[in-house]
Amino acid sequence: MTQTMPRTGRRARSVWERVRERAAGRAYVHDEPDEAAAAETYRAMDLALRVGELLLASGEATENVSEAMRSLSVAYGLPRSEAAVTFTAISLSCVPTDGAPPVTGERSVRRRLPDYERLAATHQLVEQAALGLVDLDAAFDRLRAIKRARPPYPGLLITLSLPLISASASVLSGGGAMVAGIAFAATLVADRAGAWLGRRGIAEFYQLAVGAAIGSLIAVLVIAAGLPVQASAVVVGAIMALLPGRPLVAAVQDGISGAMVSAGARLLEVFFIVAALVTGVGLTVYAAIHLGLPLSVEDLPTSLPSAGPVPVLGAVAMSVTFAISLAVPRRALLTAGIGGGAIWLLYVALRTADVMPVLAAGVSAAVVGLVAHLIAARHRSPALPYTVPLIGPLLPGTPLYRGLLQISHNDLNQGLLSLFTALATAFALAAGISLGGELVRAFRRGGTVGTSPRRRPAARRTRGY
Template sequence: MTAESGDTSDAGTGPGGPGTEPGVGEDAYATMDLALRVGELMLAGGDTAEAADLAMARLGRAYGLPHPETNVTLAAVGLSYLPRGGRPPVTAERRVRRRQPNYTRLAAIHDLVRDAAAGGLSLQQAKYGLGDIIGRRPAYPGWAQAGALSLLGAAGAVLVGGGFVAACAAFLATLVGDRTGAWLGRRGIADFFQMAVAAAIGTLVTVLLLAVDAPVRSGTVIVGVVIALIPGRALVVAMQDGIAGDLVTGTTRLVEVLFLITAILSGIGAVTYVAARQGVPISLQNLPSAPSSVAAPQTLGAAAIAAAFAVYHLVPRRWLPPVALGGMLSWGAYVELRALDLPSAPATFLAATLVGALGATAARLRRVPALILVTPCVAPLMPGTLMYRGMIQLTGGNAGRGGLILLESLATALAIGAGVYIGGELLRVVRPARRMLRPRRRVGV
């Protein structure tokens, strides 16, 4: 028996109708509906499959669902239970049709699940509480989210050595690209083409600055735009799902991320190729790069990136100052590690691991999901410079060198997600947290 997203009816009734045996009545179906809605909202809001799995199972046990079993993928959440009295199992499913990150909602849902599992909420109170969470206004208005993404692009330009003019150009390019992508999205255009157009617009601004010989490091503009566009949240969650053993969900997320990165590279490559053919002086010299030491403008830029990322993903306002500090920490650690001649990927991994461990500790103490505190803090580590360098090499005819740089950028991106997850796991070694128990896999069978 199946109930898809948007259906609030029971998943079905066992033989004899509802209420004829313990664990078969309306309360069981109401519990299933609550757990499925929670799982759907968690996945749609940007949480991991492991967290959704655990939350659904805890709700099932809290309200007496007999032998609950959960099934979580990126596209749907499923729940089944085995009624007493020899009745056949009951199964229901909800589709995850729209995914829009909302970390404020995630924090509220985690609180709801924790209170319900502790016995502090009746089933009816939990249902009303979930309805209240869904009906709340977003933490920030739409214009603030659009402005935050544009600010992220501007701060990214500053991060790699751009000045005021470059920051303004990156802000405008990101804003125009984002609004254009939103306009295309309302007309049913796929995310891949939305991302490609946004990257192309940012590259076009860079090309125009080069064409008019503007007194600005034009490469910093496109790097800022790329940092704003890279799907960092999805990347972190994909690696977490994969390492945690949710291979289907993790692989699906990772493939989605790779397609979006391909779209970004396609937009950059198309514009730079046409510009080079038209004689625009796109040079491999003086391309933007990370400073060799921690500098005030770049450190403040990292803080602005983390805070803007948090606003764009609707992180509660009280967490913006800690997130900004975390962005500064991740960037400072990365720069110092690079100064020790570490390659980009290992330096990024170690910096992300440090932030992951500290962020998970703070999240455990304040009883909030670790994603809320950790994911924005690693946004300054996104490999925008490497992506731009790789595409310039490719359009300049050096395919071998360009390919290697793009592979390095991909390895760096994956290192962010792996480092964040491993940082959180280090905390579990010191102080284990309650989590879903998974059976040990036997090797060689």
């Protein structure tokens, strides 16, 4: 009677036979995997990596990039895939089920240019692919079309968006039409000087420092010429046009979502941008004061912000021009304009009620940001095009300039306090915008294919350990 060998015995014999074959110089040959299936896996991984690279380069937060890549992995059947996203690199790995070795792909983001129109189109592609409406070939075609698409606004308008931000900010700071014109011209010259340096291969840190120095230098020349204008509003406008509102929002979102590596890198980016602005403005202001020009802290606006028609229009214009500089979809411009006016009016109301400036900025950003997140969810669009432009009117240009003036006048304690207030206000704005998104996420039904609220890394309880 024949006896059946136990399964463990057959497995041990198979392993022993492979060992004997290797010892005899014969390589053990695996069953060849299906080449067509392997090629399809590689193409799906390539698509997910290219989509992740495009989203990250367009300014998307790390968590949303990871969710998009996981959605594509589920949609196109990548087995046991894992996505890892950092500030400048993206990797995707999968473990095939046919015995083939694991496969890992990686792409680096070498050039980051905020383009929220492209970001929204890419998210729409991911959503439709996750729902099974786009096959792999069509997805590649649409991705190439997104990359080649023209910006939603003329190039000249995008070029003039930063000077328009500066002009609007100078109006918010108490300047009139002449001050707005001077701020516009100063920022335009500074921006073109930075672009010229960029074409010569100069690092962006020095481009920003030179731009900030040119803006403040023109204000100093206005004072030296004796023109009857509020020159401090020119400097504040130039600073507001260069303040890193977009990377700060992304940094806070990454930190809250648990992507600490990316959050730390983005915060370093914010630090170097602010350091460049402080360097450029600080050197000019220090030189002007020691040359005897009347730059004084008393020239800065000290009264409560006003809810008059001119400041409100300035806030609306600043949010709209900020949105244009980020190339948001055209349908988001109306939200940017209304939201900019609303966040300014709410901030004025809270300051009138003796609420601290930092708290007033955070509460205003949270309330208006919540509404903007709801509008983005209604349009089935990413939230950044609807939320980031709203914080423009409340960016802390005035306390930053006040701190530099106080330090230049050897008032170190008050200067550091003003700089800390500017930093705290910026973080309050970013945290308020992020809080609105968390509230929408908490009460929203459904989610992205391949993800769920319970599986969100940021939601896992660690109790601080």
